[in-house]
Amino acid sequence: MAAAALLLAAMLGAEPPSQYLPALGKIHARSLEGRLSFLASDALEGRGTPSRGLDIAAEYIASEFRRAGLEPAGDNGYFQTAKWLMLRPVRSGLLVRLDREGESVTLAPGRVDAGLAGALHLDNAPVIYFDAAAPDSWGELSADAVAGKVVAVSGIARIYGLPAAERGPAIRSYYMLKDFLARARPLVVLRADYGTPAPSGEEMLIDPESVPTILAPEAREFFTRLRSRSAGITLSLNVPAPEARPVQLRNVAALFKGADPELSKSYVLLSAHYDHLGMKPDGDGDRIYNGADDDGSGVVSVLEIASALARSGIHTRRSILFIAYYGEELGMLGSGYYSRHPLVPLEQTVANINIEQVGRTDDPIQPRINEATFTGFDYSTLVPVFAEAGRLTGIKVVPYQDPASSEPAGDPFFVRSDNLALAARGVVAHTVSVALEFPDYHRVSDEWQKVNYSNMARVDRMIALGTLWIADSETAPRWNLSNPATIPYRR
Ligand SMILES: [Zn+2]
Known part of the structure; x- marks a missing residue:
C-alpha cells in the first residue's frame, strides 16, 4: 500500500x-x-x-x-x-606459537589477550588464514572448511586505510566474515592486528557464546609475509583459565x-x-x-x-x-x-x-x-x-x-x-x-x-x-x- x-x-x-x-x-x-x-x-x-x-x-x-x-x-x-563475562586473563603460563615450514614464532605473553572463558591447550592445530582487507582471496566461506580449525585474521587495520570507495565494501565484508565465523564456530580465532592489547590485568568483556578470540597484534608480521599462502601453518596454544565474573x-x-x-x-x-x-x-x-x-x-x-x-x-x-x-x-x-x-x-x-x-x-x-x-x-x-x-x-x-x-x-x-x-x-x-x-x-x-x-x-x-x-x-x-x-x- x-x-x-x-x-x-x-x-x-x-x-x-x-x-x-x-x-x-x-x-x-x-x-x-x-x-x-x-x-x-x-x-x-x-x-x-x-x-x-x-x-x-x-x-x-x-x-x-x-x-x-x-x-x-x-x-x-x-x-x-x-x-x-568480564575476564581478567592470566598471563603466567600463556603460550602462543605459530609454525610454518620450520619457521617458528612465539609471541610475548604480555602482548597477547586471550578472550577465552576457560583454559585451552592446542598442539600444532591447523590454521586457516584470512586477509580481512582482501575478501577476493577468501574463496567460499564454508562451515566445514573451518570446523575444528584455528582461524587467523589480519589486515583489519588496513581496511581503514583504503580509499573511501573501497572502505565501505571492505568493512561490510569483514562484518560478514565475523558473522560467518560466529555461526561456523571454528576452534579459536586469532586476530593478528587489531588494536593494542590492554595492559596486563585489565578486564575484557566477552560473550561466552561467541567464538573464543585471541588478540595478538604481534602475529601480524608473520601473516603479512605470508599473504594468502596459508598452507601448512599451525598454532600451538596454552591458555590458563582466566578469572571471570558474570555481567548482564x-x-x-x-x-x-x-x-x-x-x-x-x-x-x-x-x-x-x-x-x-x-x-x-x-x-x-x-x-x-x-x-x-x-x-x-x-x-x-x-x-x-x-x-x-x-x-x-x-x-x-x-x-x-x-x-x-x-x-x-x-x-x-x-x-x-x-x-x-x-x-x-x-x-x-x-x-x-x-x-x-x-x-x-x-x-x-x-x-x-x-x-x-x-x-x-x-x-x-x-x-x-x-x-x-x-x-x-x-x-x-x-x-x-x-x-x-x-x-x-x-x-x-x-x-x-x-x-x-x-x-x-x-x-x-x-x-x-x-x-x-x-x-x-x-x-x-x-x-x-x-x-x-x-x-x-x-x-x-x-x-x-x-x-x-x-x-x-x-x-x-x-x-x-x-x-x-x-x-x-x-x-
Ligand atoms: Zn552512535
Whole structure:
C-alpha cells in the first residue's frame, strides 16, 4: 500500500494524512529535551558498556515504555538479557606459537589477550588464514572448511586505510566474515592486528557464546609475509583459565501490537543505541562522554515516537518493535546479539529504521536544518517512503553529500551503525541521521544543551509518519535489485 498511500498523500496536498495526526501531534521538542537532559546527564557517567550508568539508562528506557503502556517484548519484562563475562586473563603460563615450514614464532605473553572463558591447550592445530582487507582471496566461506580449525585474521587495520570507495565494501565484508565465523564456530580465532592489547590485568568483556578470540597484534608480521599462502601453518596454544565474573547486558524492547489478524505477525523495528563511551579513566576537567547526540538523540526519539503512538489511539496493521541496544560503541554488540537472538522472527521483520544522531544540525560540511538523510540512500524502496513523509512534515530527505567527494557520503556509513546487523540477515535496514558528522563527535563535549530540539521534533515526525506508513502497508520494503551494493543483504 505504500504506493497507494503516497498517491493519496499527493492528492491530499502537503499535509500528513489526518488519521496519523493524533500521533504526530504528540511529538514535542520540550519532551525530547526533558528526556535527553536526563539520559545524557553527567549522573549516567557516559553509559559505558557495562556500567552502572548504562544500567540506569536501561531502567529509564524501560520505565518510559511502561509509562506509555507498551507491551514488554524482552525475556524479562522489557529487558532482553545477555549473560556476558568480564575476564581478567592470566598471563603466567600463556603460550602462543605459530609454525610454518620450520619457521617458528612465539609471541610475548604480555602482548597477547586471550578472550577465552576457560583454559585451552592446542598442539600444532591447523590454521586457516584470512586477509580481512582482501575478501577476493577468501574463496567460499564454508562451515566445514573451518570446523575444528584455528582461524587467523589480519589486515583489519588496513581496511581503514583504503580509499573511501573501497572502505565501505571492505568493512561490510569483514562484518560478514565475523558473522560467518560466529555461526561456523571454528576452534579459536586469532586476530593478528587489531588494536593494542590492554595492559596486563585489565578486564575484557566477552560473550561466552561467541567464538573464543585471541588478540595478538604481534602475529601480524608473520601473516603479512605470508599473504594468502596459508598452507601448512599451525598454532600451538596454552591458555590458563582466566578469572571471570558474570555481567548482564540488556537490550530494552517494547511492542506496539498490530491490529490486522495477518499483518500483525509482521514487524517494523525502530531502534537506537543507548550506550556511549563511558568516562576517561583520569585527567582534569570534564571526563564524561555524555553522548547526547550519539546516540541519546536516537534513544529519546524512539521513546518519543513510541509513547506518542501508544497514547494516540491509532491502530496500525503491522506490529512495531521499539528497541534500544547496548554496546554499539564497542562494535555493535547489542544489535549483533539481537540478530542472533531476535525477539520477533527476522523473516517477519519487514524493515528496520535505526536512528542515530538526529539532534545536532551543526554539520561542519553544511548546516542541516529541516534536513535528514538515510544511509544506503538508494539501497531499497524504504527511503522514498520517508522522503514523501518528509515532504509532508517539512523535512528534506536527501542523500548525504560531502562536497569534497564525488561518492555518496552516506554509503560508507551504512555499515557503521546497528542497522548493519539486521541488513546482514536480510532485513531492509537503514540508519536515519541529521548530521553524520558533527564537531563534538566522540568527545566529552557532546552535551544535551547543544541539540536543536525543534528541528529534532520535526525529524521525528517524519520518522514516525514513514514508520506508520510502512506499518499500514501491505507491501513490504524491498532491496533495490538494480544496485549491486545490496547483493550481500538480499535474503
Ligand atoms: Zn552512535
